[in-house]
Amino acid sequence: MRHATFLPSMLAPDERTQTYIKQGRGVELTLGDGRTVIDGGSLSSCIVGHAHPKVVAAVQEAAEKGSIGDGTGWDPREQAAENLLRIAFKDEDWAKGVALFISASEAADLGLLLAQTLTGREPFVSRERGYHGAVGLGRSVSFNKLWKPKLVAGENGSEVLPPEPATIRRLPVPECGHGTPATYDPDHRCIESCLRDAPKLLEGAAAVIMDSTQGSVSPSPAYHDALAEAAREAGALWIADETVTAFGRFGHWFSFQRGEQRPDLVQLGKGITGGAAPGGALVLSEQVLEQIGDRRWTTSSTFRGHPVTVAAISATLRVVEEEGLVERSAELGLELAREADAIASRHPCVLRVVGGSGLLRQFQLDVPEWRTEAKWEGGLKVDSLPELVHREGVERGAYIGIFSGQTVWVIPPLIISRDQLAHVLEALDESLAVADRALEGGRL
Ligand SMILES: Cc1ncc(COP(=O)(O)O)c(C=O)c1O
Numbered sequence: 001m002r003h004a005t006f007l008p009s010m011l012a013p014d015e016r017t018q019t020y021i022k023q024g025r026g027v028e029l030t031l032g033d034g035r036t037v038i039d040g041g042s043l044s045s046c047i048v049g050h051a052h053p054k055v056v057a058a059v060q061e062a063a064e065k066g067s068i069g070d071g072t073g074w075d076p077r078e079q080a081a082e083n084l085l086r087i088a089f090k091d092e093d094w095a096k097g098v099a100l101f102i103s104a105s106e107a108a109d110l111g112l113l114l115a116q117t118l119t120g121r122e123p124f125v126s127r128e129r130g131y132h133g134a135v136g137l138g139r140s141v142s143f144n145k146l147w148k149p150k151l152v153a154g155e156n157g158s159e160v161l162p163p164e165p166a167t168i169r170r171l172p173v174p175e176c177g178h179g180t181p182a183t184y185d186p187d188h189r190c191i192e193s194c195l196r197d198a199p200k201l202l203e204g205a206a207a208v209i210m211d212s213t214q215g216s217v218s219p220s221p222a223y224h225d226a227l228a229e230a231a232r233e234a235g236a237l238w239i240a241d242e243t244v245t246a247f248g249r250f251g252h253w254f255s256f257q258r259g260e261q262r263p264d265l266v267q268l269g270k271g272i273t274g275g276a277a278p279g280g281a282l283v284l285s286e287q288v289l290e291q292i293g294d295r296r297w298t299t300s301s302t303f304r305g306h307p308v309t310v311a312a313i314s315a316t317l318r319v320v321e322e323e324g325l326v327e328r329s330a331e332l333g334l335e336l337a338r339e340a341d342a343i344a345s346r347h348p349c350v351l352r353v354v355g356g357s358g359l360l361r362q363f364q365l366d367v368p369e370w371r372t373e374a375k376w377e378g379g380l381k382v383d384s385l386p387e388l389v390h391r392e393g394v395e396r397g398a399y400i401g402i403f404s405g406q407t408v409w410v411i412p413p414l415i416i417s418r419d420q421l422a423h424v425l426e427a428l429d430e431s432l433a434v435a436d437r438a439l440e441g442g443r444l
Contacts, residue, residue: 024050040424041401045270062311080310097284104269108138115207129215202234211241221259228261251330251358274316392431
């Protein structure tokens with residue numbers, strides 16, 4: 001047996017991904033072979049573009065200060081928490097506490113543990129195809145098995161999964177989660193349809209956790225509101241997973257701002273550091289802080305609130321605010337929505353476009369057997385249709401995101417220009433035409 005040194009995420013030890021990147025600058029990526037492509041979705045965290053000069057300068061300065069751990073005082077750490085509330089949560093006066101973590105996965109685990117501790121309850125409620133983290137309870141509440149830690153045999157896809165440490169109650173795939181606000185059924189009432197069983201599932205639950213992007217669904221603001229109300233009624237906490245959507249992805253600092261209800265805990269990661277350093281956070285409501293009272297929340301980890309991380313958080317917040325990137329995402333998002341619908345209508349290989357507002361669209365492709373939930377349960381090999389679109393996109397100078405076996409994502413840095421976005425969409429359009437022909441010719 002071959003013993004590989006590096007064990008890549010999602011692959012067998014001797015497998016390697018097809019696209020190598022040498023460096024990113026702004027919205028451009030230089031590939032391993034020297035070609036340059038526009039970044040239409042290599043990394044959802046990269047909201048301010050690659051190597052933003054202000055973020056790089058802040059990170060460099062922090063790195064020069066030495067190593068300062070979680071157990072010692074470090075002013076910029078407290079300032080980053082304050083900046084987060086002052087800038088991103090400026091209209092949200094219920095948000096009062098910030099805990100910093102190494103990743104969104106860690107934030108999910110600690111948030112869920114806190115919910116159990118505060119409520120004295122054990123079960124959680126989560127939706128089908130959602131994803132919240134790779135470790136601990138975040139792993140357990142993720143029904144999107146594609147990303148779950150497991151061993152998968154390449155040949156037949158047989159899987160070995162470890163046991164779950166918690167009881168997770170499953171909400172069905174939201175019926176309102178397909179299409180754009182323009183195509184939502186105006187008569188659809190979540191609480192009477194996709195959330196019919198929610199009140200029962202929430203009985204005795206510690207928390208419900210919700211995200212807005214994973215699994216080719218994007219639940220409507222009405223869905224979030226209805227579920228939040230049902231959770232409150234049942235005495236369960238609402239954890240809003242804003243890992244992909246903060247800051248600004250949906251044209252708001254946070255996706256919950258599209259609705260009326262407000263969460264108890266907000267899970268953050270990815271974009272809060274602009275992709276320049278690993279980092280996660282939990283924002284706690286005043287009510288949760290009151291429940292904690294004057295007790296200590298004793299949990300620690302060496303690299304939490306690392307100088308480089310907090311420098312990246314503060315710099316990213318400033319750049320998003322100064323460059324008006326939230327507003328920009330809302331504005332360009334309207335164009336993206338229009339174009340995405342037009343592109344989808346031209347291609348039989350596209351089953352649907354998913355996304356609410358802002359600079360994000362998922363194209364769910366007609367991957368054979370897509371209707372079976374088993375497809376969402378993952379497997380080692382992704383289907384070839386999104387891979388084909390990705391490959392063709394690169395040939396045409398655009399990096400199209402590929403984060404599952406069913407969908408391709410347009411999720412560019414929020415600094416993308418109109419022309420660059422048009423280039424990505426043109427490349428996507430042409431690449432989907434190649435996928436159409438491949439489907440027609442039965443070559444998949
Ligand atoms: C919605 C959502 N929540 C949480 C996570 C976990 O983030 P991380 O892998 O950075 O810990 C992800 C990662 O893809 C995500 O998409």
